[in-house]
Amino acid sequence: MRVLVTGAFGNIGSSAVAQLRRQGHEVRCFDVPSKANLRRARGATNVVWADIRDADAVQRAVRDQDVVVHLAGLIPPQVAEDPQTARDVNVGGTGNVLDAVARHNSRILFASTLDVYGPTQHLDPPRRVDDPVARTDEYSGHKIRCEELVRQSPRPWAIYRFADVPPDEARRPHPIMFAIPLDNRIELVHRDDAGLAVANGVAADIWGGTWLIGGGPSCQVRYRDMLGRALDAFGLGALPDSAFSTEPYCTDWLDTEESQRVLRFQRHSFDEIMAYVVECSRPALAARLVLPLVRPLARRRILKLSPHF
Numbered sequence: 001m002r003v004l005v006t007g008a009f010g011n012i013g014s015s016a017v018a019q020l021r022r023q024g025h026e027v028r029c030f031d032v033p034s035k036a037n038l039r040r041a042r043g044a045t046n047v048v049w050a051d052i053r054d055a056d057a058v059q060r061a062v063r064d065q066d067v068v069v070h071l072a073g074l075i076p077p078q079v080a081e082d083p084q085t086a087r088d089v090n091v092g093g094t095g096n097v098l099d100a101v102a103r104h105n106s107r108i109l110f111a112s113t114l115d116v117y118g119p120t121q122h123l124d125p126p127r128r129v130d131d132p133v134a135r136t137d138e139y140s141g142h143k144i145r146c147e148e149l150v151r152q153s154p155r156p157w158a159i160y161r162f163a164d165v166p167p168d169e170a171r172r173p174h175p176i177m178f179a180i181p182l183d184n185r186i187e188l189v190h191r192d193d194a195g196l197a198v199a200n201g202v203a204a205d206i207w208g209g210t211w212l213i214g215g216g217p218s219c220q221v222r223y224r225d226m227l228g229r230a231l232d233a234f235g236l237g238a239l240p241d242s243a244f245s246t247e248p249y250c251t252d253w254l255d256t257e258e259s260q261r262v263l264r265f266q267r268h269s270f271d272e273i274m275a276y277v278v279e280c281s282r283p284a285l286a287a288r289l290v291l292p293l294v295r296p297l298a299r300r301r302i303l304k305l306s307p308h309f
């Protein structure tokens with residue numbers, strides 16, 4: 001199949017592209033020429049460097065494509081930094097893709113998120129596809145609006161709601177890490193499993209459906225487990241509970257039984273995901289050697305990001 005992937009050099013995108021190509025699909029990559037993307041794209045072929053807000057560029061890229069995997073978008077915490085731009089990219093960009101898909105008789109696989117459920121810790125897990133959605137911030141509002149637009153498409157569509165997909169490079173410390181209560185349920189999915197779900201999906205019977213993409217029961221943990229594992233790996237040790245919010249936050253465990261049955265993508269456990277994350281973000285040897293010396297300073301700098309501490 002000919003598959004256009006927007007946001008092709010992002011976290012999920014780069015894994016999806018590799019696995020689509022491995023499965024024999026003809027992949028065209030669409031992304032913005034940011035420094036990070038140009039670095040990731042070294043040696044890549046069939047690349048369209050353009051902005052998803054550019055309707056003409058999107059039309060040209062979608063022509064002749066059987067499926068569009070639409071991943072291009074801004075995610076938290078960047079969304080909050082410039083909400084108007086984020087809206088133009090996330091909602092406006094999706095509108096451009098939907099227009100092009102309709103014009104060129106293609107299909108759309110749209111990337112959404114479990115954030116659309118809002119805070120759900122007061123409910124029994126897991127979250128299911130038919131649970132109600134609730135806008136709690138800009139990002140969830142964008143994705144809920146995009147899901148509505150996608151469902152109105154005259155062409156075949158599918159929506160993937162992704163759990164947390166840790167990237168293959170260190171997440172910079174940011175105040176958002178303190179916004180999640182430590183006992184919040186959270187589900188992870190390995191980026192290669194997320195990419196495999198995309199690759200397996202384009203030729204599967206997913207159309208007209210919404211699919212939950214999490215790592216499955218072995219990846220359902222508490223935020224405390226996930227963060228603790230990462231902090232320990234860097235020799236930073238646990239941070240005080242009082243640094244973390246107690247306000248409900250939108251992460252939860254997902255019912256992935258049906259998506260796993262159809263997409264066969266869950267290949268990594270929580271332990272394997274965290275080992276991968278630690279490996280990818282491991283500081284250079286020199287930095288590791290001085291880490292014990294700067295540990296108190298590093299902890300203080302991270303804790304300074306907490307509005308609760």
Ligand SMILES: O=c1ccn([C@@H]2O[C@H](COP(=O)(O)OP(=O)(O)O[C@H]3O[C@H](CO)[C@@H](O)[C@H](O)[C@H]3O)[C@@H](O)[C@H]2O)c(=O)[nH]1
Nearest residue numbers: 007008009010011012013032071072073089111112113162
């Ligand atoms: O103005 C912009 C901003 C970003 N991007 C691209 O969008 C992609 C975003 O990827 P990344 O930031 O690594 O996030 P992912 O974790 O891969 O996010 C995917 O999964 C999220 C749900 O977890 C979805 O919200 C996103 O749309 C989808 O790309 C990258 O290729 C960016 O270059 C654009 O094309 N235009």
